[in-house]
Amino acid sequence: MDLSGNKQKMLRGELYHAFVPELVADRARCGHACTRYNNAGDVSRRRLTELFRDILCDKTPLPPPAATPEEDDELFEDYPWVQSPVNMDYGYNVKLGKNVFINFNATFLDTCEISVGSRTLCGPNVSFYSGTHPLDPIIRQGTKGPELGKEIHIGEDCWIGGNVVILPGINIGRGSVVGAGSVVTKSVPDFTVVAGNPARVIRKIETAMDPASGKEWIGWEEETVGGAEVPMAEMSGRDEAIQPLPKAK
């Protein structure tokens, strides 16, 4: 893929200019795709998935149609479920795992990659802000100045409450919970409840899923017996799996 200098810098998390024609066009494309998804009305899961994949620029083929509408819906059981309206800047930097649920009014400012791990649930009005700007107004210069992004990664099996804001560069560990209305300014360790503005640790989550618990847990059925009908790579069309999280600060 031959990317322009500004787009390459954007994806690498370096300072870039967002108001160059290529990136303006990318955001316009994504905006139109979001509008089509948000106005889809009462359509099948297949059609919704097609429209959602248009937002993500995901060309992975869908499974062949089943014999009946009900059976066809079942083919999409494990696909991410995103309530409209949803809004994104570029779409192509968003990756969602299996059985993810994103409630109404999510905002993905996907200057850099934003990934949400399998089985993670998000309440209404969650905002993922991977974009940021220089603090010095002389450099910032409104639409004339450079900006940058930092990736956001939400682990598998998390629950993000309503009205949460996740700031650039944040990693939320596996199985963790973010309380409603929180602003997450620091990365969150695995199996931890955080809440507030700024989000602070409330408690650890006791679960056999946490290897530190010393308890036995065999993992999700599809991961252990390979029974998943749709591997995550096919679902997102863009990535294999959520990468291991770096250690939280």
Ligand SMILES: CC(=O)SCCNC(=O)CCNC(=O)[C@H](O)C(C)(C)COP(=O)(O)OP(=O)(O)OC[C@H]1O[C@@H](n2cnc3c(N)ncnc32)[C@H](O)[C@@H]1OP(=O)(O)O
């Ligand atoms: C997928 C969907 O659509 S989800 C639908 C939307 N639902 C939501 O967003 C609900 C999200 N749930 C919450 O925010 C809950 O408060 C939870 C899950 C964080 C509660 O976690 P718990 O560990 O049970 O916390 P608990 O209720 O015991 O409170 C512990 C402390 O944290 C505080 N606290 C709890 N939630 C929050 C919050 N969201 N913001 C700030 N402080 C909070 C409590 O006031 C309490 O403080 P105190 O010790 O000073 O009294």
